[in-house]
Amino acid sequence: MSKSFEFFFDYVSPTAYLALPVAQGVAERTGAKLVFRPMFLGGVMQATGNRPPGMVPAKGAYMNRDMQRCADHIGLPFYPNPAFPMNTLGLVRATIGLEPDAAEQLRFITVCFHACWGQTEPLDPSDKAAVAAMCSANGFDAAQIAALASSDAAKDELRANTEEAVARGIFGAPSFLVGDELFFGHDRLDYVERMLA
Template sequence: MAKALEFYFDYISPYSHIANAAVKQLKKHNDTPVEIKPMFLGAIMQGTGNRPPGMVPAKNTYMLADLQRCATRYGITIRMNPYFPLVSTRDLLRATIGLADDPQEQQRFIDACFSHMWETPEALKPDDDASVKAMCDAEGFDFDEIKRLAADEANKAVMKENTDSALARGAFGSPTFFVGDEMFFGHDRLDYALAAVTA
């Protein structure tokens, strides 16, 4: 029996935007179960002493070119979010968790968040209510319901559990995939993760 692919991500990560596109393509051609695990990347960075690539000049220069290559491969576009990386995505992550009972609606919300973070000219500022409401209005989500889900204590607890679990299992960035006890960092390791699913 195939194992599940656990997909840990944070909307603040542009490479998680790429990974979301890669996972969606995988799901079109493969029946591997995918478990969505929103986590708070700020806590991962703090817990491991890692630094965002945008804070390291040489990495930032490379990242800007690399993201365009990756986006082209997966048929999406990418624009650098002017608020990156100094904004909080906690509310969006918690709301995502709260939509888990309806996987299609959850995926639609995930796509909307990534698109408005990393594609649309009017970049999403995820810790600003007016910006989030504009996204919700544009994509057909009930802003008040999204706010309710973001404030729900059970959803907060799940996000903390996801983040703590990722740290305990060795995660140091986003996106991170797990298949059983094996960890795979980055969307470009998805082929290896898929091989582990059926091993």
């Protein structure tokens, strides 16, 4: 039986952005399949009583500095998003809609994370014109992405993913599951790799 691990994420999480290339590296080194599980982080946090780190002032100040350290260590550009906490529902639903084409879905995930956290003028995902421009600039059909973002099927799957995440013990993003074993945070992927190996 082939190995796999699940990546529960939402584009609103900057640490999920940092996790993507690290998780891809784990998949390459272990031969495990990386399964993308988009979820609505706001719903997860509300259901579990979790709070954003920035609500604790000292922790928020630390996180801002630490995010840059982590990005530098991974080798990613990082820019705080002035729209944070952004409304990412449209992007997450569109990501779900692209599931039938795994390569295109991964390309979209990579583009969206970079747009939200890896460029000097970060994307506000609630700005439909800006999302359409991002799509066009990266070879996606903006009308198709907009349709996927508002489709009932994607809405239903996002709700199901979010409810499943909570039921499986997830309280934040990024979260990784190897079977039923939960690992939270981009800095726990070495443990994921050890378990897969």
